[in-house]
Amino acid sequence: DAKTTQPDSMESTEGETVHLPCSHATISGNEYIYWYRQVPLQGPEYVTHGLQQNTTNSMAFLAIASDRKSSTLILTHVSLRDAAVYHCILRVRASSSFSKLVFGQGTSLSVVP
């Protein structure tokens, strides 16, 4: 029951801006969009999240389409340290007291000098 779709891999060059796309065509109105990143031999690390409005923090800019069926994580001035798997995730209601993260397959971003 995958709810997000991402490209398997993308490549960027140091210093560039990279746009990581995610499709979530069946998203419900109260489901938040989350992004985590994961480097080899480590667990995922929180990047950002949003519901309807675009959001920005020190790590990334999250652009959410007006119909919420897709989103794009934008990384500016990427460095070699930004090479990771980027997971696009929906936070969905599992019970009256609990919401769970539903992960997609993730996009493996490689950065070349």
Place this chain on the structure above:
Amino acid sequence: GGIITQTPKFLIGQEGQKLTLKCQQNFNHDTMYWYRQDSGKGLRLIYYSITENDLQKGDLSEGYDASREKKSSFSLTVTSAQKNEMAVFLCASSRDTSSYEQYFGPGTRLTVL
């Protein structure tokens, strides 16, 4: 800051064996999670614990037991390891169920011979 520790880092078992994975967190978080990550797939929720002495089944609980011994620790038991099984088991914690961020440990890598 805090840290999540998972032991062991690598676990090799035999078919049919009962195997236990351990997780400790020093964030003083209420909620803890166990996920399974297979190559090429997203993370899937096995068990979670909303607070000490609570256990809840996730999407992939069949074949597993869990134990929340105290607030800081959460164990996962593979009740009967399956031959040729390979996966990474990730432990995570969050302040509570409404917290937007989960903190992940580095994982336990399981191989079953």
